[in-house]
Amino acid sequence: MSDDRNNLSTDSISFEDIFQASPSFMSVQGPDLRIISANTIFSTTFGDNKGRYCYEVYKQRDRKCLNCPVERTFADGQPNTSEQIITLPDGREVPHIVYTSPVLGSDGEVTAVVELSVDITPVRQLEDKLRESRERFRLLFEEAPCYISVQNHEMRIIYTNRRFKEDFGDYTGAFCYEVYKHRGEPCLNCPVAATFHDGKSHNSEEVVTSLCGKRMNTLVSTAPIVNAQGEIEMVIEMSTNITEIRELQGQLTNLGLLVGSISHGVKGLLTGLDGGMYMLSTGLEKDKPERVDKGWQMIRRNAEHIRSVILDLLYIAKEREPEFEVVPLHDLADNIAQMLIKRAEDLQIDFQVDLSDEVGTCEVDPKSLKESLINIIDNAFDACRVDKHKESHYVRFKLTSDDDNIVFDIGDNGVGMDRETREKMFSLFFSSKGVEGTGLGLFTANKVIEKHRGTIKVKSESGKGTVFKILLPKVRDKSDQ
């Protein structure tokens, strides 16, 4: 039955029918490029055209085209293909793909060429759309406000976006852990490896280091890229820089800590101040000069402490610029010693003051320097106060100088510091005194000494004691201040 139908088809449809019914332009041209014959759609579109030059009809030109495929087929006897723009009678220009085929005579010579011309406008439109969409995706990939990299199974980087290249360099082919973290081996809990493993998206927070050595906190998200067989071929990794958010969070935490530590410290000092007022007023009432004196000392001491906390706060809140003036250092140190003698007595600490009067003058900010030294000596007192293992305690306050520096030497035989305390002692809000300390004192003292271009050297041993040596250059370096 089917054979019958096939026979019927070939018998009843002639080549002429196919030629005429073709939905594309078809024409037969002679060696002079004149049209010998054309199909229905060709004639309908371009009108009566027999005997006219094909370039007149197709392109409304008065001379033949360069690289004419018909001419090439006449020359080489081979089928040819080329893309041409055809101009329709209404002036529209339409892209076509043109196929040419030779018609051979009995002597094997090319006597005519058949030209089939297919409108490729829809293909072109699709191609344009594809190009546009590719460009859009490329732009999205390149300009996304995050770092994007695509990695293979080996963790090698295959593609990266512009922002990634800017901050981490163009290291296609390198291991991601080398580029992101300057590591020699894959990271623990790698989200890319997890995505390769389970095909799911993973998130993590990472600390990465850019090309110029800047450390950043990044929020990393990964997603699988699957091939036609459903296998995970690559993993895309997107990292958003959240350093600013983390810094802000840190500042807010610090602010909270600050408020907490200050409020506790100040509450204690206010109680001491209340105590002093009570002693003073009841001492006067009851005519007890000793009590009056004790009350007065308490007021002075606690007011001094409150002042110091507030000054520290101001120093942190607004980095106060030092006001330098030439000061006789012996007098400055002696003034500090006089202020602290009473406190040492109260605490039964042997306060050994040894101030050389040959150190002369130096250009310093007396206010902040004084506060810093008081802070350090106060810490020494505290270190003795909380130490329960020694019979007696001393705090040494010595002023000397060498060729280049003024040297303040503050030593004690208090509790001393362990390694962690030594490493963190200059950090803001770190206090070895638990909730009693504000964690401001040594931080501020260190800043002040830095502003004087000086250095603080610390030696301390847990259980034995601590020595602070503060070195201030005799001649102030005024550059960059």
Place this chain on the structure above:
Amino acid sequence: MDGVSMTSRRKILVIDDEPDVVCYLSTFLEDEGFNVLTARSGSDGLAEARAKVPELITLDITMPGISGIEVLTSLRRDPLLMNIPVIIITGVSGFEKLIDYRKVRPPEGFLQKPIEPETLLEMIFKLLKPEI
């Protein structure tokens, strides 16, 4: 019963590591007629309490060495001292969270520094058992 006869010779132990606070509280309470004992650390405070068994204790929380919370816990576990009323006097806010009240009976009184001396006195009067 007036203030003086109410307080006369009654023993109060003040435990605080800050010398100024100890001086303030002891002077004030002595002026009010109490017999005041003082201790400048948690361990000294416990020793003093065991040796002299006060009728009331004021206790600071943050002290070097044994903290006030540890002192309170030890007091509550000591059959001799467990019924002594304790007033916490501290600058720490929210210290209550630091104590596990399933294990330790809460302090009888609590005052935030800086304190109002009259409030402290009222609290002490309320907590001291009348003398027989």
